[in-house]
Amino acid sequence: MENSLFTANNIWMMICTGLVFIMHLGFSFLEIGLTRQKNTINILFKNMFIICAGLVLYALIGFGLMYPGEFNGVLGFGGLGLNLPGNGLTAEYASGGYTYWTDFLFQGMFAATAATIVSGAVAERVKLESFILFTIIYVGLIYPIAGSWQWGGGFLSEMGFYDFAGSTLVHSVGGWAALIAVYLLGPRIGKFSESGKVGAIPGHNLPLATAGVLILWLGWFGFNGGSVLSADPAATSLVLVTTSLAAAAGGISGFLFAYIRYKKYDLTMFLNGVLGGLVGITAGADQMGITDSLVIGLLAGVIVVLGVALIDKLKLDDPVGAIAVHLICGIFGTLAVGIFGAKAGWEQFVHQLVGVGLIGLFCCVSAFIILFALKKTLGLRVSKEEEVEGLDLHEHGMTAYPDFRLD
Amino acid sequence: MENSLFTANNIWMMICTGLVFIMHLGFSFLEIGLTRQKNTINILFKNMFIICAGLVLYALIGFGLMYPGEFNGVLGFGGLGLNLPGNGLTAEYASGGYTYWTDFLFQGMFAATAATIVSGAVAERVKLESFILFTIIYVGLIYPIAGSWQWGGGFLSEMGFYDFAGSTLVHSVGGWAALIAVYLLGPRIGKFSESGKVGAIPGHNLPLATAGVLILWLGWFGFNGGSVLSADPAATSLVLVTTSLAAAAGGISGFLFAYIRYKKYDLTMFLNGVLGGLVGITAGADQMGITDSLVIGLLAGVIVVLGVALIDKLKLDDPVGAIAVHLICGIFGTLAVGIFGAKAGWEQFVHQLVGVGLIGLFCCVSAFIILFALKKTLGLRVSKEEEVEGLDLHEHGMTAYPDFRLD
Amino acid sequence: MENSLFTANNIWMMICTGLVFIMHLGFSFLEIGLTRQKNTINILFKNMFIICAGLVLYALIGFGLMYPGEFNGVLGFGGLGLNLPGNGLTAEYASGGYTYWTDFLFQGMFAATAATIVSGAVAERVKLESFILFTIIYVGLIYPIAGSWQWGGGFLSEMGFYDFAGSTLVHSVGGWAALIAVYLLGPRIGKFSESGKVGAIPGHNLPLATAGVLILWLGWFGFNGGSVLSADPAATSLVLVTTSLAAAAGGISGFLFAYIRYKKYDLTMFLNGVLGGLVGITAGADQMGITDSLVIGLLAGVIVVLGVALIDKLKLDDPVGAIAVHLICGIFGTLAVGIFGAKAGWEQFVHQLVGVGLIGLFCCVSAFIILFALKKTLGLRVSKEEEVEGLDLHEHGMTAYPDFRLD
Amino acid sequence: MKKIEAIIRKSKFDEVKDALHQVQVNFFSYWDVTGVGNEKEGHVYRGVTYSTSDIQRRYLSIVVSDSFLERTIDTILKTAYTGNVGDGKIFVSDISETYRIRTAEKGESSLK
Amino acid sequence: MKKIEAIIRKSKFDEVKDALHQVQVNFFSYWDVTGVGNEKEGHVYRGVTYSTSDIQRRYLSIVVSDSFLERTIDTILKTAYTGNVGDGKIFVSDISETYRIRTAEKGESSLK
C-alpha cells in the first residue's frame, strides 16, 4: 500500500482515538449532571481513575489478552506489556489501516469505557476502594477476555456473531456489570419509599449532562467511525451518517414517547433517547441503510424510556440510566443486526442471540464473583452516614463547588 | 484521482463535519450562559431538538431541496430521502473531495445552525411547540431553498454572488428570521421599562458562555475549513488563518470599543466581538489576505458593539445578541467580499448587495408568514405567568440545577 | 513528494492546530475552577485576551522573530507580518509536512500558551492592564526569541539541546515568568497567616477544573502529536501513546502519593499529576518507549505533589499550581531526555541542563525587568479593597453567575 | 421597631419591590428559601413524575419603624397576591434595637 | 404565636421533615446556612489539609401557634439528634402578628 494512504488511514484512526478519549469527558459530565452535588468529586475521581488506570492496565495486560494472536478462541495471552512487532509501524501491520501504537491506543480508549458505564450506575453509594479494585479486575481481565472472543478472532467471530463497534462487547459488557452491581448494592436511600413508591432524585447540573451527551455523540464519530479500522471513505462516511441519524431519531422518539407517557417535555429522556440511539446503532453501524438507522434510532428511543421505567419497577436504582441505555439498547442493537440492514436474516439473528447470551453470562458471572467477594470483604457500600452527608466530604475531604456564592 | 488523496480529502471533510456538529454545544453554552437560569432546560431542549430534527429533516427533504441537481435556479427538488448516486462513494462524486454520505452529513450539520441562531434570539419567552413547528418548516424548507440559489447552483451563483461558507446563506438566513421573530414576539418583561429605558437582564453562567465561544471558534475551523470542500492544503490552511485572525481581531476591537463606550472591560462584548469576526470572515474566508482578515475582524468587532446598541435602541429584545452577530455581521461579511481581498470590486459589491437583499427578502417574508400564522393560531409567546416563573417548570417540569447547594 | 501525502500531513497539522487551540478552553476551565468565583470574569477575560492578542502578535512579529531563517543563532528577525514564501503552499516548504499558513497557525497557538501559564499563577490579584502589557511583551518578544534559539535553528539546537514539543520552550518559559510574577506580586490575602501557616483557598468549580484537564489532555494530542511536524504514522502514533501513558501514570502516582501524605483522595492532586505527566513527557515524547513514559509519568506525579508543597513552603502563592506543573515538571521533563529513552546519556544530560539554565536565565531576567517596570509604574496588584471584593465587579462591572439561583 | 418577614412567590418579587419603593420602604434584605406548605408543584425527572410541596420562595426581611408597619404590610398583601394557594405569609415581630454600622447610629434614625 | 428557628445537620433534614409532618407541622421554610460552632470538619485542597468550623447546616424557620410549640420542639430535638458535636440549636422567639397573603387572614388561623 502507498505510504500516503497508510498515513491518511492512520490519521483517521488517531483522530478517532482522540474522539473516544473525549467521551470520558462526556461520561463525566453526564454522570455528575444527573447525580447530586454532594457526590460530584467522587464521581469525577472515579472517572479520572478509570481512564488513567484503564490505559495503564491495557498496556500491561489488556491488549495482550484481547488480541492474543493465534489462540484457542476462548482465552489467550499475547504477552505482558506492549511488544512492538517487527512490522508494527508499517502498512503491513494492519492492512495499512494504522500502526501498532495507534492500534493499542484506540483499543485502550475503548477498554476504559466499559468501567465508566458501571461507574454511573453505582454512583452516590459505592465505596471508592471497592470500585477501584473492581475496575482494575474488570477492565484488566474481563473486558479484554470477552473482547478476544470476537474482536480478537475468538470463537464468537468464528461462529458468525457480528458486533461492529461494540453494542455488546463494550456497552453490554459494561451494562451487565452495572446490573449486577446495582443489584448487589441496593438502591440509594430515598429512591424507593417503604410503601414501594418510586422517588425521583434529581441531579444537580443538567446543562453539564446535556453537554455530556453532545460530547458523547461527537465521541461516537470516533467510536464507530474508528471501528472501520481504516479511513475507507465509503465505509467511514456511511458509519457517521447511520450513527448520527440513529442518535437524532432516538432523541426525537425518546422525548415524544416520554411526552405521551408523562405529559412533559422531559429533557433527560431526550438525552437518554439520543444515547439509546447511539448504542443501538453501534453493533451494525456499517451494515445499515438510512431507513434502517432511522428505525433503529426510533425504536431505541422508545426502548430507553421503557427501560428506565422497567429498571425502576424492578426496584433497581440506576442514577444515570446506564442499564437502560447501555445494556438494554446494547442488546437491542446487537439483535438489530439480525433484523435490519445488510446482514438481516434468521441465522444471523440466532448468532446475535447466542453472542448476547454468552457474553451476558460471562459478564454476569464474573461481575458477580468480583463484586460479591468485595461485598463480603471490603464492603461495597459506604456507611449510611456517609451516603447521607455525601461521599465528597468523607472520601475526598473536598466539595465540588467550595467557593460558589450567589450574586 | 488517487484513492489516497480522495481518502485524505474525505477525512478532512468528516472532521469538519464533527467540528460543525460540536458548534451546537457551543451555541447551547452561549445561549444558556447569557440567559436566566429559569429558562435553561427550555433552551437546552430547543437546541437538542434543532440538531436532531435538523438532521432528520435534512435527510428527508432538505438535501434534495438544496442540491436538486439540474434545476431552474429558483426551486428544485432532487427527491425525497437520500438516494445514493452510482458514483456516490467514489472520487468521481465530488472531484474527489468527499463521498455522498459525507456531503449529506456536512451539509446537514450546517442546516441546523440556522435554526439555532433563531433559538437564541427568541429565548426566554417563545412557546416551545410554536418554535418546534417553526424550526421544522424553516430548516426543512426555507433554509435549503435559499441555499439552493447559491450552493445548489441556482440563480445567485449564476449571477456571480459569492458566499464562501455562509455569512449570508447560513448566518443571515438565521439572523433575518431572528429579527422577524423578535419583532413579532416582543421584548421580555423587564427589558424595556415603561419610560423606555433599556434594562439589562444578565444571564446566569458566563463561564459556560465563554466556553461556548471558544467551542464555536473551534467549530468554525470546520465550518469554514470544510467549505473548501476538499483538504487542499493551500486553501484550507489559508482559511483557518483568516478565520482565526478575524476572530482574534474582532474580539480585541470589540472589547476595546466597548471599553471606550462603557469604561468597563465587558467580557460579553469581547465574546460578541469574536463571534462578529467569525461571521464577518465567513463569506470570504478563502479570498482574503492577512491584512484583509485583520481589518474585517476589527471592523466586525466594532459593528457588533454598535449593532447590539442599535437593536436595543429599536426596542428589540435579543437576549444573546444573535441579530447583531449573525445578521448584521453576516451582511457586513458578505459585502466585505466586494470590498476586501481577491474579489474586491464594484461589480462584485453589487452582486453581494443583490444577494444580501434577495435572501433577506425571501427569509423575512417566509419567516413572517410562518411566525405570523403561528402567532394567530397556537400563539408565539408563553403566558405572562409562565414567563415570570420560568419556562423550565411550566413546559418541562424540571429545573436546570435541581440539587445545587451552596457550600 | 506526492500531493496526497502532503495533503494528509497538512490535515494532521491543521487538526493538531485545532487541538492546541482548544487547550485554551482547557486552561480557562482549569484556572477558573481552581480560583474563587469573584474573580472568574477576570480570568476568562485574560484568557480570551491571551489567545486573541497572542495570535495577532504572532502574526505581526512573533513568527518572524522565532523563525528568522538564517540568523546568528541568538536574535534574528524574518520581517514584519506574514510573508508567504514562493513555495509556501507547496510540499517544498517544509518537506511536505504542512503549508506556510499551517505553520504559522500551529506555532501561533503555541505562543499564546506561555502567557496562559502565567495567567493562572497571578490570578485573583493581578491588575488587568499590567497583565495585558506583560502578555504583549512576553508573547510578542520573549517567547519567540527563546523559541528561536532552539526551534528557529539557533545556538541551543546547534549545541544539541533537545526539546521535542516544549517542556522548556513553552512550559518552562511560561513557568519562569509565573515564578517571577508570583514573587513580585506577593500572596493573596489569606493564603499565609501571620503566624506563617499555609491556608487553603479553595476554588469554586472543580467539575470545570476536571473538564479542563481532560480537554488539556486531548489538546496535548495536538501539542505533542503536531510537533512531529508531519503525520508520519510511526512517529505520531508513538507520541500519542507516550503522551497518554505519561498522563495516566502521572495522575495515578499523583493521587496515590497525595493519599499517602494527606490521607485523602485529593482530586486536585490527581489533576495536577496528570498535567505533570503531560508536561514531563513533552520534551521527549518521540524518544521514549513505553516503560520510559510510564516512569516519567510516575515520577512527574510525585514531583508535582512535592512541588506544590515546596511552592507553598517558599511562601509563594500560585493558585492553580502552574509553577509546580509547568516549571518544575518542565525542567524534569527536559532533563529526562538525558536520562531515559533513545537519547539518554551524560552528554545529552549536560546539554539539557545548559538549555534549561540558559532559557531560565533569559526568561527570569526578562520577566523580572518587564514586571518590575510595571510594578513601579502602573502597579502590578489591585487594591486591597478590590482584591477582597473581587476583580470581576471592579474591573468588569460583571459577575460570573449573575442570575444563578438555588432550587 | 418591627421586623416584617415576608415569604412570597419569586415571580411576585419585582412587583412587591417596586410597590415598596412607592411607599418609601427602600431598605430591606432578601434571599431565596424553600417553602413547605399547601401548594404542590408537578415535576418529572427521568420518567418519574412527582409532585412536591418544597417550592422556591423569596424571603424578605424588612425592619421598619412602627409608623411604617401598616403600609409595608398592606403593600405586600396587595402586590404579592394572586389568590392561588401558595401566595405566602407575613410574620411580624419586635426588634429591640437597631444600629447603622456606618454611623453607629441607634434606633429609628438608623433605619432611614 | 412563636417562631422556632432550628439549625440542624443537612443530613438529618429529611428525617426531621417527615417527623414534623407526623405531628401536623406542615408549614415552614428552610434554607442552607454556614454554621460556626464547636464541630470541626477535615478538608484537603491542593495539598493543604485544614479543618474548618464553617460547616453547612440547614436553617428551618417555623412559625406555629403556641399550642404547637412543644411538640414541634420535641420532634426536632428527637429527630435531629445524633449525639455528636454539631447537632445544632433551636431558638424560640415571639411573633406578634401573622398574615396569610392569599386570604389576608390574620393571627392563628393564618397558620393552618
Place this chain on the structure above:
Amino acid sequence: MKKIEAIIRKSKFDEVKDALHQVQVNFFSYWDVTGVGNEKEGHVYRGVTYSTSDIQRRYLSIVVSDSFLERTIDTILKTAYTGNVGDGKIFVSDISETYRIRTAEKGESSLK
C-alpha cells in the same frame, strides 16, 4: 437571651469573624443575602450600563446571652465599618428559649 442579626459587606466578613472569635463569640450562623439600600453598584452587561442597589451582603445570625450582647455589637460595629454607604445594619431582638439539640440543654448553658 438576644438574637443579633447583622447585615454586613461580604468583604468584611473575615475580619468580623476573627474579631468575634477574639471576644469569645464562637457560635453563629451566616448566609448570603441581597440587600436593598442606599448603596449603588455600577454594572455593565452586553453594552447596557446600569447601577443597582441590590447588593450582595452577608447575614449573620448570632444568639447570645445578655452578658455577651454589648461586646458582640461593639465588635461588629468596629470591624464591619468602612465609613462608606453600605456598611450595613445590626438588629437586636429577644429570644425566649434556646436548646442545644445534642444535649437537649435549655437556656444560657445551651449557648456555650
